[in-house]
Amino acid sequence: MxxxxxxxxxxxxxxxxxxxxxxxxxxxxxxxxxxxxxxxxxxxxxxxxxxxxxxxxxxxxxxxxxxxxxxxxxxxxxxxxxxxxxxxxxxxxxxxxxxxxxxxxxxxxxxxxxxxxxxxxxxxxxxxxxxxxxxxxxxxxxxxxxxxxxxxxxxxxxxxxxxxxxxxxxxxxxxxxxxxxxxxxxxxxxxxxxxxxxxxxxxxxxxxxxxxxxxxxxxxxxxxxxxxxxxxxxxxxxxKTEALRMERHSSNALELASRLEQTKGIKMVRYPFLKSHPQHELARKQMSAGSGMFIADLGKGYDETLQFLKRLNLFTQAESLGGVESLVAHPASMTHASIPPTERAAVGITDGLVRFSAGIEDVEDLWHDIAQALGL
Ligand SMILES: Cc1ncc(COP(=O)(O)O)c(C=O)c1O
The missing domain is CATH 3.40.640.10 (Type I PLP-dependent aspartate aminotransferase-like (Major domain))
Structure with a gap:
């Protein structure tokens, strides 16, 4: 089977x-x-x-x-x-x-x-x-x-x-x-x-x-x-629906990450199935799609980044990931706040870093939400 x-x-x-x-x-x-x-x-x-x-x-x-x-x-x-x-x-x-x-x-x-x-x-x-x-x-x-x-x-x-x-x-x-x-x-x-x-x-x-x-x-x-x-x-x-959900999580995340990568002012976008990912080939070897998580360094400071998160309507600011609904997190103030700032910075967790969990909503609606929050 x-x-x-x-x-x-x-x-x-x-x-x-x-x-x-x-x-x-x-x-x-x-x-x-x-x-x-x-x-x-x-x-x-x-x-x-x-x-x-x-x-x-x-x-x-x-x-x-x-x-x-x-x-x-x-x-x-x-x-x-x-x-x-x-x-x-x-x-x-x-x-x-x-x-x-x-x-x-x-x-x-x-x-x-x-x-x-x-x-x-x-x-x-x-x-x-x-x-x-x-x-x-x-x-x-x-x-x-x-x-x-x-x-x-x-x-x-x-x-x-x-x-x-x-x-x-x-x-x-x-x-x-x-x-x-x-x-x-x-x-x-x-x-x-x-x-x-x-x-x-x-x-x-x-x-x-x-x-x-x-x-x-x-x-x-x-x-x-x-x-x-x-x-x-x-x-x-x-x-029972993991396969269906993962296919949509992955296609949504790939589309959103590649559009964000082409957006002026964004410092860095990382997604395993984007060619720009340093281990893109390895990701393709051991995973069958890129999953629903992607990160971006918006090139903004701590407070400005939190403001961006507040302007989002479809991405709820919350810890966690992997649900049908899209979520967004600011690792420096949320999931990784328990790691001391110097150690955080050493592994690349900057103040402008945002972690997106792409849900399974319509991808155009999700992109529209990110674009309006960025003021595009
Ligand atoms: C990679 C990873 N491992 C483990 C956990 C812990 O799982 P739980 O919140 O179900 O205890 C999380 C939670 O976010 C996670 O992201």
Missing amino acids: NFTTRAIHVGQDYRAETGSVIPPIYATSTFATGNPGKFDYTRSGNPNFRNLQATLAALENAQHCTVYSSGVASITAIVANLSTGDLILSEENIYGATYRLFEKVLRRWGVKIKYANLANPANYNLIEQLKPAMVWLESPTNPMLKILDIAAISKAAHSVGSTVVVDNTFASSFLQRPLDLGADLSQLSTTKYTNGHSDCLGGAVCSNSADWQDKLLFSQKALGLNPSPFDAWLVSRGA
């Missing part, structure tokens, strides 16, 4: 006695002992989790998947398996809350973290030198949309026995399959493109390792990271 068919048919638990086409929401905290599904308590499993896990594993070409209450919970579930003294070698441009978790929690527990620009192959030698327990990647990265060579980095990491994690949130399971490229774990904030409707939070980790799956299920119950059955059901519903 191909992606779109798997999205609709795998993980569907039909109820034979009612003929219900859509699985019910199993709103229960506990289960009678001895049931055929071997469920005991919802913190350690629920039919809605199992349905969603089957669907997402199928979409990521994975043997296993575990679901969580948020993307950050899924990251926690992974890193909770590290021990004092272990090293994470991380891409330097990662999501702000991942950075915060690494810096404010893991460091206190004695886990070491080193950051590097892993878009530069010259830095792969750090993997061999440092032999990290874990290599942490995001591709495209948030918010700079750098593309990391998942296959090449995985090869280098496996030669020294490191586990490679890819945060696949920005790409989505439809456009990029990290495990096929050689990564060990593919982690998703299902809050974004998987669910696609901005109405719940969720996270997931997919792998082909029975050992990791045991650890990840253990994290779900031992750390209390489970989603609610209703949220898992919502993500299951959203996943």
Whole structure:
């Protein structure tokens, strides 16, 4: 079965006695002992989790998947398996809350973290030198949309026995399959493109390792990271239209980014499927389209940039991405505000940088909105 068919048919638990086409929401905290599904308590499993896990594993070409209450919970579930003294070698441009978790929690527990620009192959030698327990990647990265060579980095990491994690949130399971490229774990904030409707939070980790799956299920119950059955059901519903949505997100973002690139006064536009992207070829190799995120440096100061955001009508200024509605963010004051200004600037997050999440609205309406806010 191909992606779109798997999205609709795998993980569907039909109820034979009612003929219900859509699985019910199993709103229960506990289960009678001895049931055929071997469920005991919802913190350690629920039919809605199992349905969603089957669907997402199928979409990521994975043997296993575990679901969580948020993307950050899924990251926690992974890193909770590290021990004092272990090293994470991380891409330097990662999501702000991942950075915060690494810096404010893991460091206190004695886990070491080193950051590097892993878009530069010259830095792969750090993997061999440092032999990290874990290599942490995001591709495209948030918010700079750098593309990391998942296959090449995985090869280098496996030669020294490191586990490679890819945060696949920005790409989505439809456009990029990290495990096929050689990564060990593919982690998703299902809050974004998987669910696609901005109405719940969720996270997931997919792998082909029975050992990791045991650890990840253990994290779900031992750390209390489970989603609610209703949220898992919502993500299951959203996943059915992921392919259709991703095609429109990608075509809208490509069109808007290329028009913005031709607009006078705009300092920089970055989108993985634009020829001007420094890793355009690599993006085309490991993703089947560019996804819905693009960034632009408007060449304005902090306050002027915030004024531009206020003039937009169809792009709502909000954190998050990946919903059917277009959103816009100012990383310096929002998602990446927890990263100190000097470190922010070092990775390219200027005051004029705006991050667009193209929704699936009509592209002409979206362009008209950006143009009027720019005063064109
Ligand atoms: C790349 C990336 N990873 C992880 C997360 C965290 O996901 P959640 O907000 O569902 O906890 C986000 C949220 O924006 C994200 O953009």
